[in-house]
Amino acid sequence: MEIKYTTQGLLIYVTVGAYLLAFILTAARRTKPGHFLYLLGFATAVLSFGYRWYHVRHVPMQNLFEVFLCLGMIYPVSVFCRHFLRVGGYSADMLIGAIVLIPAGFVFNADPQKLPPALQSWLFVPHVAVYIVSYIFMAKAAFHASLQLVRKAPDTTGDLLGPEQATYQMICVGFPLLTLGLILGSCWGKLAWGDYWGWDPKELWSLASWLVYIGYFHFRYMFGRKYPRINSTWAIAGLTVIIITLLWVNLSKLFTGLHTYAV
């Protein structure tokens, strides 16, 4: 835990503040100012990302700090889901935006790094970018799934989908991106290291998260909405495995006895 006394840090903290305030206002049914703050938070998030880009002079998606910075720009996904997919959850998105920026603001190291040779590939940016977008959708899916588990409807206005269907909708959008991310990663591995699949822990966790969503689709195909709670559990399990995938290298340090990653 460390506070970043830099312009970058300031921009992140302003974004987190705006998102949290937006969340509180929305929860208190002051939706208009809530929305305005959400938009303001988004603008700072974009500024923060742009600042980092200018600072390091390559697309900032190289380390966890930068990936989480990018995850913080969640607003367009909210708008897209509301207008095209009839999936709500604005207030949850504000919270997701704030939650992903907290590790960027307080935990991850923000020292700029030069690109090592293996990262100098045209596949690098699409691979990470596609994953980032899909993770946002999967996070939204897990949110709606948890609403379903506690049997609460999302902030309802008019024609929004119920939580079980909203979860399905989110996974349907996120899954192709997850697939593409996995395949681009594999092609990149082939180019950089000579193997399209190296059985490395990070790869295996990402395979596991992809398989969880395949399990979800097959289960839901077999039983439809007969067991909505089990459907939702799949979606939450999916996000759990995604989080482990994303943080594995960091998490694995917590139980070094169990892994041989660094050996």
Add this chain to the structure above:
Amino acid sequence: MNKLRRIILWAALALIISSIFLSIYGAFLGAARAKGFFNSIPLSIYWLALACLLVLAIAAFQRLLHVPGLLLTHLGCVLILAGSIWGSDRGHSLQKRLVGLDKIPQGQMIIFEGASEKHVKLEANEQTKELPFSIKLKDFRLEHYEPGYLLIETRGQQRWQLPVEIGAEYSLGPDFGTITVTKRFKNFKITFDGTQRIPIDSPKAGSNPALEVQITDPNGAVTTKYVFERFGGHVHPEDKLLLSYHRIISDFISEIQIIKDGKVLAEESLEVNHPVYFGGYHFYQHAYDDKAGEYTILMVTSDTGLKMVYLGYLMLCVGVFWQFWLRPILRKSSTKE
């Protein structure tokens, strides 16, 4: 038939769930052991069963055949499984037995500058095998992000990371004075003028990157020091500052020629992320001689099954986007009309 379908669906679910747990188990093994585990005989049978079940499902479910997105998705998975089984070590030995094709699955070659090499040390065991052509290393180069940086640490916890800029003076605060980089050497050597030692930047072959720095302590006393990239150098008990010179590698490049029967068939430069493809093999820049930069280590992999895997990737990708993105859009626009 209905019963068969039910069995297929349950078997699919069981295999998907077991794959999840196998992947997670593999993640705890670490890459090297996981590779052995997933290529073992029981797991090879498992992959084969998965591929067969997918084919069976495509045959038994009308919808899998008639919905293009779903067909591409499942067929893509079959191709990926088939291609990777065919291209594995076990697949290679099967090919040798069935069709007499004897390719090297994967291995490494060490090539010294100026030398030619055709032996590949196999990944699977310590044996070597010969390629049908040889590879000559004309030149090996390392490229760095310039100008590199000087790292200064005190015995306390203070540290500075300064870009190398000749003549620029940096202040280290009231306790330590100032520091200036006065010269940069590509190939530092000492010559003697009588008994006096003179450092020079030697134009001869070799590489010994170094910096000359001047430290002015708070009392105004000036000392000159040499900092080397490759060697830590001596630290005396009275030294207040520990200096080191770092440059970050931006690329390593092997200039190679591919030679058969004394004829040069191709001439390529091989970099990380820019492998060379020749005669059914991919060659990768894998590692290098990090002491003197005199040899390169290339990784060689056979391309067996690779086209099938890539075709499978393409089908899988097109399939999922078709099924989950395109189909709903098409459906929506057709209901609107």
